[in-house]
Amino acid sequence: MKDDVVICRCEDVTYGEIVRAIESGLTTTEELKRVLRCGMGPCQGRTCSRLIARIIAEKTGRDIEEVAYPVVRPPTRPTEIGILAGDDEK
Numbered sequence: 001m002k003d004d005v006v007i008c009r010c011e012d013v014t015y016g017e018i019v020r021a022i023e024s025g026l027t028t029t030e031e032l033k034r035v036l037r038c039g040m041g042p043c044q045g046r047t048c049s050r051l052i053a054r055i056i057a058e059k060t061g062r063d064i065e066e067v068a069y070p071v072v073r074p075p076t077r078p079t080e081i082g083i084l085a086g087d088d089e090k
């Protein structure tokens with residue numbers, strides 16, 4: 001795969017960035033998420049997590065089943081933007 005192929009479309013993280021991070025010693029999806037932000041976009045990794053796990057498995061020689069997926073922390077409930085902006089009259 002070419003280095004400029006985008007793996008995480010939400011955060012614009014490329015295959016090359018992920019491979020370089022793995023080569024520098026980051027070998028879990030959580031570590032890559034914290035450093036590169038891949039998996040932290042609007043889809044919360046639904047699109048990219050499996051691809052990232054596959055790249056980790058391929059580059060580290062591990063079985064993909066050994067590569068854990070990152071923890072997903074969705075909002076506990078939807079919040080209106082007005083409340084976040086300080087409009088709390090509702």
Ligand code: FES
Binds near residue numbers: 009011042049
């Ligand atoms: S594609 Fe990676 S978080 Fe959406």
